[in-house]
Amino acid sequence: MRFFIKIVKLFLALAILSVAFYYRQPLFAGGRSLALAAIIIVGVGLILTEIIGFKKTLSAVAILAIASLALCTATGLEIKFNLAKQNVLNTDIAKLEKLGQHFIVGYRNFDEIKTLASKRAIGGVFVTARNIKNKSKQEIQQEIQTLQAIRRAQGLSPLWIATDQEGGVVSRLSPPLTKLPQLSDVLDGAKNIDQKKDKVIQYATTQGKDLSAIGVNLNFAPVVDLNKGIISPDDKFSKIYLRAISANKEIVAKVALWYCQTLEKYGVRCTIKHFPGLGRVNTDTHIADAQLHTSVAELSQDDWVPFREVMSKSSAFTMLGHARLTAVDKEHPISFSQQAIDGIIRKDWGHDGVLITDDFSMQAVYGSKDGLALATVKAINAGVDLILIAFDKDLYYEAMDALLKAEERVKLDRQMLENSQKRLQTQSESIGHF
Structure with missing residues (x-):
């Protein structure tokens, strides 16, 4: 059962990482807010559950690393977008x-x-x-x-x-x-x-x-x-x-x-x-x-x-x-x-x-x-x-x-x-x- 849960977590981590790389592309225009919310909720959830029950296993480290990368990627893209937006809106x-x-x-x-x-x-x-x-x-x-x-x-x-x-x-x-x-x-x-x-x-x-x-x-x-x-x-x-x-x-x-x-x-x-x-x-x-x-x-x-x-x-x-x-x-x-x-x-x-x-x-x-x-x-x-x-x-x-x-x-x-x-x-x- 634990093995199955780890597989599911790893799959979720990889899924949100994939979304994090692409959710700012036009493909996600109609559901971008939901995609970002999913990245944050799932990413934070995976990180917290792994930290709370942390064991130095390869799967645990992988899940933490991938989920963290997904959050960092999404955060970076959001910062980049909002900087451009604010530059436009605050321009003369x-x-x-x-x-x-x-x-x-x-x-x-x-x-x-x-x-x-x-x-x-x-x-x-x-x-x-x-x-x-x-x-x-x-x-x-x-x-x-x-x-x-x-x-x-x-x-x-x-x-x-x-x-x-x-x-x-x-x-x-x-x-x-x-x-x-x-x-x-x-x-x-x-x-x-x-x-x-x-x-x-x-x-x-x-x-x-x-x-x-x-x-x-x-x-x-x-x-x-x-x-x-x-x-x-x-x-x-x-x-x-x-x-x-x-x-x-x-x-x-x-x-x-x-x-x-x-x-x-x-x-x-x-x-x-x-x-x-x-x-x-x-x-x-x-x-x-x-x-x-x-x-x-x-x-x-x-x-x-x-x-x-x-x-x-x-x-x-x-x-x-x-x-x-x-x-x-x-x-x-x-x-x-x-x-x-x-x-x-x-x-x-x-x-x-x-x-x-x-x-x-x-x-x-x-x-x-x-x-x-x-x-x-x-x-x-x-x-x-x-x-x-x-x-x-x-x-x-x-x-x-x-x-x-x-x-x-x-x-x-x-x-x-x-x-x-x-x-x-x-x-x-x-x-x-x-």
């Missing part, structure tokens, strides 16, 4: 406003996001299913109005209130907003796509009215990745084949433009995603590194046609994915690649629209060799305007802390920041409906 408000405008942040606690808005520490808020559960349209609208009232009192431009309302499998605000099918269903296999224009506009009108009514002014749609029919067991969440409009570049370009132009009529910016196109990628950047090996020449004639068409004829934002385009930059995901962002989009294409990253909580960024902090600095220096931290809001503090320190060390490109701030100001002034 002018510095927070200057750099904070480059972040759109998700939340799990409304009071926390109110605090960040009050400190001028963010440029936008991401609203998703967990934020609206069991709430009416009026309740959601009231929360958004509360945040925007803070901004008005500060004399600042409104926050970007963003969501993922593509239709179909990605409809984060339905219910209570109207649940629509995926945009591809509206086309219904039409050979002459122009015959479907009215239906596409009607679809976008429904979404535009719904989003505008509750105060959302930025929608992360449409998906303009081409449907290459790739279905992979390594793709757990992206599933572009379910979300793409079509395999035909011309159809995608037309439909996406109609959609974006319609949303703009209701004061809602669209977001075309995910550059450089994830239709050819068979791994999922939510959980792993992903590479795109297609040549620039082929992408220019195919996948990039919808991006360039919508960029040139609307005020759409463009979302940068986390796949690495190996023909351009083998080291960095597109979302913080200088060669791709500044080299291709800004210089080669001459595009001066707003660029936003996909969620920096994703493993392709958080687990990259650069890590979240350096990726954030590189993204801003490459010409990114908005960094999205949607799933794990705690990462905002690490990312913002990194920018603050980079500015202190003169590691941020001033010209890039100035250009970005002009783009953001122009967009917030021209949207005209909040």
